[in-house]
Amino acid sequence: MEKNTTKTEVREKIQELLKTLKAEQEKKPLRLVEQLGYLMYVRLFIESQKRASLQESFPFAGFPMEWTPGDEEVEDGQRIWQLQYQVQYCSSMVEPGHFMETAKLEENGLWMRELCKLIDWTADHCDWEEGMPHLFGVMLEEMLRQMYAWGTTGLFLMPENLTEALIRLADGRKIEKVWNPATRTGGFLAAAHRQYPQWQLYGCEEEKNQWQIARMLQFYHGGGMEGIRRDDPLETDRIDKTGERTPEGEVPTYEEYDLIVTNPPVGELPIEDQERYWISTRKAQLQYMQMLMNHVKKQGMVIAVVNEGTLFMYDAEQKVRQYLLNDYQIQGVISLPAGAFLPYTGSKASVLIFTREEEIDREQPVWFYEIQNLGYSLDRRQERTGVDDIPAMLASWENRKELADQWKHQLEEAAAQNQWENPVPAHWEEKSCWFASLDTIAKNDNNLSAGRYKPWKEQETVVTESPAQLLKELADLETDTMKKVQELMEMARDYE
Template structure:
């Protein structure tokens, strides 16, 4: 969670840019991201230099060559504001636009990153504002991945009103839980069809590095697959694509496939059955026009509702045997329309529905109070649902109010992961406990309703009451006392 010190630093930088004339919150984030990226490049090059000095070997693929030393953060930050402004605007900014080719496998400038950076604009209004922001950013250590994540989380929180329902902001601890539960492997091809700032893809890349680092970097082929063939993301907001691809590059994925695409629209690109893992929190924007929606999605489920269309899309994108962990609004679980029921039936009968995690409504506060759930399923096209695992999450480790104060002792997340990974132990769990298994036949008998309250049992404690006769006698006695008291008061007044 972001510290008070980091929060006040970001607020101060934000105010500097705001008062300097950059009023669009997304533009503020974009400009800050460019500067953080430039700073991080210098930090990475410094690490390369230290390694070179230690080993006595020259730097392989240096970020800056000798003629580009003036482009480094540590160099230009020492110059006068006017000089710094010209350097960043005319030299540094064009330089970062061409970065990101994967070790010579592509022509420089052809990477995903540089493709999205082509339209990037340097918007810092004056040398004074730039110098002020550079000075403040310099005091933030970006080497720590958690600091980077916290920083992004806090900045994105400031623009909840931008975009639809702040759809690009999923809390990192929820993302991490979903990634841990699906346990990506180096063989996976991972997609988020509504990727925003690429939070799910970054978390998946961190999981792979942590658990399969040796396999990823073992050969040039495996390294290329990790950097260019594993991660795929779509979005139709070009600013988000820039921030997302830059974010991936900062997190060590050199050339992810992040591209402009309206995932629900009719398209010539055919990604059907291409991916083995889907991680997503798609926007729940309401309804779409039939004409603009991909016809093959309408064949799966005839609806205008985006949350149902996205579920249909996930089924189309997944390979047979592929798995998905996705966030859906609660309405998907119990909606009574024909489309709602049809889609739930497909998940339970034609595919393998593995788990439903009901989340408290406070998870997305203060940006939205909507109740949501995590659906985990495997595409089989031949059924396979035996039992469905349900978990009633009461706390995600933060208070449910707008302040979202950390409450780690109350968090259900460690318990969710532990129980998910040991489902044989779940068979004996009672319906009164936080997690339990429900047989497929029972779900089918309840119109494929997936809301946990249809299956959860509540234990009521027996409360003993006095016999009614005794209570009535006490009431009569009280009435007598009240009447006497009133007479006494009347006598005093008279």
């Protein structure tokens, strides 16, 4: 944080703002994020007229503009008129494709006044010495995270500490080009830029509002926006590097990346789209997995968050896993706890890590790691617990070769079998990580779920609630789900 500004202060400022604006009651709360992004640009545009460190990021202003502080006594109509004029002027100055090109302000005096106050506070706490002040991007991202916690916005955001940790899995690799074909609001790309500003970042996002916000985040974190396209990567995947669509029957030339980090969407696609790839399927997540294989460079890495079914189900899932295991090097699987992505979904997910090598090393076992604690409660409240397994996971990943040697050595000394009759060391002391050979995985129908190879038996979960209470909770959950679906349908109609 800049000028000793803490995450707690940022969080409290956004909480205060959203409460004042009663933003949780908005049908389309992402409009508020867009409005903040537009006004931030105006403030920085004005600052660039006197700060050389910003002038590279903003076009030259033909004449000076003045910023009206949020706490200055100005009639709402006058403030709105002035800000609308400034937004319009800025939009006329930017290059085509910039998020400000189509910027438009809401005629809401309360929004404009309170957003200006927040921007003033941000500006007062910024470090203006080098380029884009990092704090502007932090404020925008924190607003997104607090809106996500409501569970009514249709957003999906990875926990910040997990997002940054997954990027760090690529430490030590030679990386230039990074791609996220399911960009959403740009959290992965923003985290990648914060940690490795030298990387070239690319992304795809079909939904207009999230695409707009993703470009804002990149800009305010000091990155470029031109690599984030608005399209459906599955639809455009037959377009080669020349921009021409590949004729039917010919193999397309795919754009390749050193690192692909993504959380593919889950869902059913139209039946007419099921033959896009070599393994026929209507499941979006399986088509994405095949697309990732097409686009990773030799010696490149893919880090994909996948729903648990992708790792163990039969039919198309098993075929995709078999292709992965035959043609790519599976480096590891990180098992995430159920509830990690609430309030968006309570479903269990894992992180699949694989690389494209010249030749598969069949002697290299797959590293499995089980995360149980992410630093917050695994419910809709997501209260901070202070217990976080991520640092230990990263340490284990870094030392996985040494741990794999220990696994092999102990397996030779004293072998046993786990509950799935898979070979494990009789006395394995690492409680969160273990390994499985490619041969063992093949004998298990290419199952890649971590629990399958765990060195000890899982303890049974004892249900202490009465059946009546469980049924009531199930009914409440269904009612809550239908309410949220209805809200999302209304939001979708509003955006049409």
